[in-house]
Every structure is written in structure tokens, then in C-alpha cells.
Amino acid sequence: MVTAAALRAHLxxxxxxxxxxxxxxxxLRSYRLFAAGDPRQTLGLDPARPWTQTALLRLMAERCGVSPDPGHTRGQEVIDPDRTLAGLEAFAVRLGEAARRREPVLIGTGHPHRLLGFYAGLAAALSAAGCPVLTPSHGRCVDMTTQFGLRTHNLWYAEGVATVRSVPGEGAMGAPAVHTHSPLPVRVALAGAAGGAGPLPSLVVGDHGWVCGAGQLGIEAIGLADADDPAVFVAEAEGRVSVAVPLDDAVRSDHYRPLTRYVLNRACLSQ
Structure with missing residues (x-):
């Protein structure tokens, strides 16, 4: 069992x-772009009110622990590990509730190379607890704008976790999953769930556009977010996302294994 003290040291x-x-x-560039309404940073969220860069910096200092000093413009960013622990605790509480109620859950990530293992562990535990882990619109095309123009991708589930694969002209089997901030994948997944015989998710778990896109559509969402992902924390502040866990989302994938164990233990889902 991973204790809070041991996990804090690991973080x-x-x-x-x-x-x-x-x-x-x-x-700071992300906060500036979000304040300007740039869709690369709003992640599918339509904020309830205007957010200035100053207000965003204040929010991120409160939620993440970044420096609130606007004169601090260079160097490494800082995330308060105690805020990360508190976020993981709230995240675990909501997962535990989902498991006890056997709620249908949709899990997706825009960070497949780093976070797929973290989410796959959650998916396996929730499924074992009797939660339907949904996979709507598997293989469905998702047209997304990239730096190279409009590209066709496929929505693809791996171990119960939705990812996006870039596969022009062929099937997604064997194609690498890609990093994305887009809310389009969760919209395609939810449209598939709404149009099919299965249930809609009661909870969406993920990051980037998965949580912001779901929250914008009125579906409860919890997830992970880096210090340069202000949209997720704005969504939490505005009540569209229930839990936003502040952490660096791009370290080695194996470094997230203790987080999986901690969350599952706190949610009483350890196998």
C-alpha cells in the first residue's frame, strides 16, 4: 500500500x-491564449465569464501552487505536491462512489504515451467492481485540425481507455495513438453513446478535451491537468469539472503507477 507520505515523496x-x-x-503563454479564447487552450470549454491573464494566474496559483508573481516569467514551473495529493484524494472519492453505484464510466486520454497505463488501471478496477466501462464509437472517424491541416483520425479503445489514432487511408489497428487537446473525440464518443442501445456515461475520466468537452456538455467529469492546462481548472472553478488534479502529465509512464495504486486503494478498489 502506498501511503500519502510515500506518494508525496515520489511525486x-x-x-x-x-x-x-x-x-x-x-x-504564461497558455494563460494568455486561453484569455484570448484560443481553442487550442479552451479545450472545448466555453467559459461562463471572461478570464483575464491576471485572473488565470491567480486561479492557477490557488489550484496548482504555481507562483502568483507576474514578474516570474522564466524557469521551471512549480506544482504544490500537497495540492496534488488533495486532488488525488477527491478523485479517489468520486471513483469509489462510481464503483459503489455501478455507474457507467467513459475514460479517455489525450496523453496516451504517458497516461494510458494510469487510466487502464482505473478501467480494469472499475470494470471488476461492476461498472460498465463504455467504449462507444470505437473505430469512428474524427476529423481534427492539426498543424498540418485537417486530418482524419480514428477513435480507438485500448484496455478500456479511449485514444485517438492517426491513420489516413487505413484502419487503426497497429497505428500509434496521438497526443491531442481536442474535445472532438469525446463529442464523437458521446454522440455514439446517445445514438446506441447502451447507456450514457454518468462520469467521464480523463484529461484535456475529454474532461472539458464532457463538462461543457453537462456530463460530470474528473481528471488530471498540468500547470499549462488552465481550461481544466477554469472548468473546475465554474462547476463544469468536479475534480482537477494538478500534476505534470508528461513524465515517464511508469512513474504514474504509484498514483494508480494510491487512488485505487483510497477508492477501495484495490485488486
């Missing part, structure tokens, strides 16, 4: 919290 040692790899310059 700092692995760079998941504490001094993280995200550059301060990147965070």
Missing part, C-alpha cells in the same frame, strides 16, 4: 509535482 522525486519540467514561459 517530488519523479517530477510529477514540486519543480516540474513545464517551463514557466509555456504556462
Amino acid at each position: 517530488v522525486e519523479a517530477g510529477i509535482a514540486g519543480a516540474v519540467a513545464t517551463p514557466r514561459e509555456k504556462s
Whole structure:
């Protein structure tokens, strides 16, 4: 069993919290783009009110623990490990509720290379507890704008976790999953669930556009977010996302295994 103290030490040692790899310059640029309404940063969220860069910095200092000093413009970003622990605790509480109620859950990630294992562990535990882990619109095309123009992708589930694969002209089997901030995959998944014989999810678990896109559509969502993902924390502040866990979302995938064990233990889902 991973204790809170041991996990806190691991978060700092692995760079998941504490001094993280995200550059301060990147965070501030993200806040500026979000304030300007750039869809690359709003992640499918339509904020209830305007957010200035100053207000975003204040929010991120409160929710993540980044420096609130606007004069701090360079260097490594900081995420408070105690805020990460508190977020994981709330995340675990909501997963435990879903398991006890056997709620249908949809899980998806825009960070498949780093976070797929974390989410796959949750999917397996929830399924074992009797929760329907949904896979709507499997293989469905998702047309997304990229730096190379409009590209066709496929929605693909791996171990119960939705990912997006770039497969122009052929099937998705064997194609690599891609990193994306887009809310389009969750919209396609939810449209498939609404149009099929199965249930709609009571809870969406994920990151980036998966949680913001679901929250915008009125479906409860919980997830992970980096210090340069202000949309997820704005969605939490505005009541569209129930839990936003602040952490670096781009460290080695094996470094997230203790987080999986901790969350499942706290949710009484350990296998």
C-alpha cells in the first residue's frame, strides 16, 4: 500500500509535482491564449465569464501552487505536491462512489504515451467492481485540425481507455495513438453513446478535451491537468469539472503507477 507520505515523496522525486519540467514561459503563454479564447487552450470549454491573464494566474496559483508573481516569467514551473495529493484524494472519492453505484464510466486520454497505463488501471478496477466501462464509437472517424491541416483520425479503445489514432487511408489497428487537446473525440464518443442501445456515461475520466468537452456538455467529469492546462481548472472553478488534479502529465509512464495504486486503494478498489 502506498501511503500519502510515500506518494508525496515520489511525486517530488519523479517530477510529477514540486519543480516540474513545464517551463514557466509555456504556462504564461497558455494563460494568455486561453484569455484570448484560443481553442487550442479552451479545450472545448466555453467559459461562463471572461478570464483575464491576471485572473488565470491567480486561479492557477490557488489550484496548482504555481507562483502568483507576474514578474516570474522564466524557469521551471512549480506544482504544490500537497495540492496534488488533495486532488488525488477527491478523485479517489468520486471513483469509489462510481464503483459503489455501478455507474457507467467513459475514460479517455489525450496523453496516451504517458497516461494510458494510469487510466487502464482505473478501467480494469472499475470494470471488476461492476461498472460498465463504455467504449462507444470505437473505430469512428474524427476529423481534427492539426498543424498540418485537417486530418482524419480514428477513435480507438485500448484496455478500456479511449485514444485517438492517426491513420489516413487505413484502419487503426497497429497505428500509434496521438497526443491531442481536442474535445472532438469525446463529442464523437458521446454522440455514439446517445445514438446506441447502451447507456450514457454518468462520469467521464480523463484529461484535456475529454474532461472539458464532457463538462461543457453537462456530463460530470474528473481528471488530471498540468500547470499549462488552465481550461481544466477554469472548468473546475465554474462547476463544469468536479475534480482537477494538478500534476505534470508528461513524465515517464511508469512513474504514474504509484498514483494508480494510491487512488485505487483510497477508492477501495484495490485488486
